[in-house]
Amino acid sequence: MKLPESFIKRIHTDLGTEAGSFLASLETESPVSIRVNPAKNFNPEGLDRVVWCENGFYLPERPLFTLDPLLHAGAYYVQEASSMFLEQALKQSVDVNQPLKVLDLCAAPGGKSTHLASLLSEESLLVSNEVIRPRAKILAENLTKWGNPNVIVTNNDPTDFQRLPGFFDVVVVDAPCSGEGLFRKDHSAADEWSEENVNLCAARQKRIVADVWDALKPGGILIYSTCTYNRHEDEENLQWMVQEMGAEALELDISAFRDIAPAQELPGYHFYPHKTRGEGFFIAVLKKDVGQEYRSGKPKKPALAKVSTTIQKEVSLWVENPVRFDYWAFQEQVLAFPARWSGELLALIDKLSIVQAGTEVCEIKAKNLIPSHALAVSSILKKAAFSIEELDLKTALTYLKKEEIKPVGTDQYLLAAYRQTPLGFLKRAGNRYNNLYPKEWRIRMDIK
Numbered sequence: 001m002k003l004p005e006s007f008i009k010r011i012h013t014d015l016g017t018e019a020g021s022f023l024a025s026l027e028t029e030s031p032v033s034i035r036v037n038p039a040k041n042f043n044p045e046g047l048d049r050v051v052w053c054e055n056g057f058y059l060p061e062r063p064l065f066t067l068d069p070l071l072h073a074g075a076y077y078v079q080e081a082s083s084m085f086l087e088q089a090l091k092q093s094v095d096v097n098q099p100l101k102v103l104d105l106c107a108a109p110g111g112k113s114t115h116l117a118s119l120l121s122e123e124s125l126l127v128s129n130e131v132i133r134p135r136a137k138i139l140a141e142n143l144t145k146w147g148n149p150n151v152i153v154t155n156n157d158p159t160d161f162q163r164l165p166g167f168f169d170v171v172v173v174d175a176p177c178s179g180e181g182l183f184r185k186d187h188s189a190a191d192e193w194s195e196e197n198v199n200l201c202a203a204r205q206k207r208i209v210a211d212v213w214d215a216l217k218p219g220g221i222l223i224y225s226t227c228t229y230n231r232h233e234d235e236e237n238l239q240w241m242v243q244e245m246g247a248e249a250l251e252l253d254i255s256a257f258r259d260i261a262p263a264q265e266l267p268g269y270h271f272y273p274h275k276t277r278g279e280g281f282f283i284a285v286l287k288k289d290v291g292q293e294y295r296s297g298k299p300k301k302p303a304l305a306k307v308s309t310t311i312q313k314e315v316s317l318w319v320e321n322p323v324r325f326d327y328w329a330f331q332e333q334v335l336a337f338p339a340r341w342s343g344e345l346l347a348l349i350d351k352l353s354i355v356q357a358g359t360e361v362c363e364i365k366a367k368n369l370i371p372s373h374a375l376a377v378s379s380i381l382k383k384a385a386f387s388i389e390e391l392d393l394k395t396a397l398t399y400l401k402k403e404e405i406k407p408v409g410t411d412q413y414l415l416a417a418y419r420q421t422p423l424g425f426l427k428r429a430g431n432r433y434n435n436l437y438p439k440e441w442r443i444r445m446d447i448k
């Protein structure tokens, strides 16, 4: 890999005697790691653990993930290990057992958001936002597969969150950056690097944090991260947040993780690939001391209506602990959303561009309720309501290609599963079954 000269020079200044081993580490293979979904029954055995993440594991080599049905079922997420340190940043700065309103502002494709969804209690609300529309769709797909009902996906610019002063307890800004920490994994990141781009990134990161700051409540926490080692984007931006925004940078306890390199002037944490088993990463936790409290304002005419009690009764049969949810009609869909956050849902619909909210339980077609794919892969699914069609690997991949399979079961709806993890529904049509796997998510690869 050809590294930019000015990058090499700066690394020598920043890392001194460690620069040689840092540069050598960029020529080694990137570790492969996954984070397991605690809400699904996949328990990998014999794998090394990522020390700062309860459900993080290293794989001995990179498999062809597309050919593993469990990936499509949301049983795990392929995620770089250093960025899983978000778990420590969150757990050490807030009580995750409390109901929290959390915003993941730069969220696609969903590594941090799926992680947050697993770390937060069922009583919390996660708003997962991505400004670029096609990327927001991918984010929604990954969060659907992950299966938590207490999530809203939005497609907004950071400035739009100024309409919600003091709303969030926690805001995560995993900022777009110059990507120096990805040079090893993605050589094109090194080709695209320039000092000019670093300066553009640093200015944009400040803008993003300044834009979202009002949406954080007084006493709230902002977690700032990048995948770069660059001081302009890391330490200097942190300094700027403290001086200009009045933020307090919080110290984290890293005594159990000695290979993490603390920043010098303020509490911020660097991950270097010659020291930690992961890619380059930087993270800092900031506390907002003063600001405006959230006021819900006068309720307007709701933009969504609840479904009839007849429909609610029917769909409740498919949902575990159904009284936790309100059931909303959205076009032909029925959405289950935690009842305790209904007011917030309506407020957010009023102020933001919503891509999806809660779990789509079913579609109503000619008065028939057809269970949705999102329900099949959701943690709210009442499995006992459906006959399970356990598939072998070959048949599971045929199902995920959205091709016809011939199940053994005979019910109107069957829940296709692989290693007891639901993949999606099958619907009886005469003497065959329609494959209800979403067309746009199907595996397109030729499988021998």
Ligand code: SAM
Pocket (backbone or CB within 6 Å): 105, 106, 107, 108, 109, 110, 111, 112, 113, 130, 131, 132, 135, 157, 158, 174, 175, 176, 177, 204, 208
């Ligand atoms: N948090 C994600 C994860 O863990 O999977 C990765 C996020 S990536 C580092 C940064 C994201 O910020 C990208 O999805 C990018 O589209 C988005 N982005 C780019 N420009 C932005 C801007 N001006 N404001 C907010 N987000 C932006």
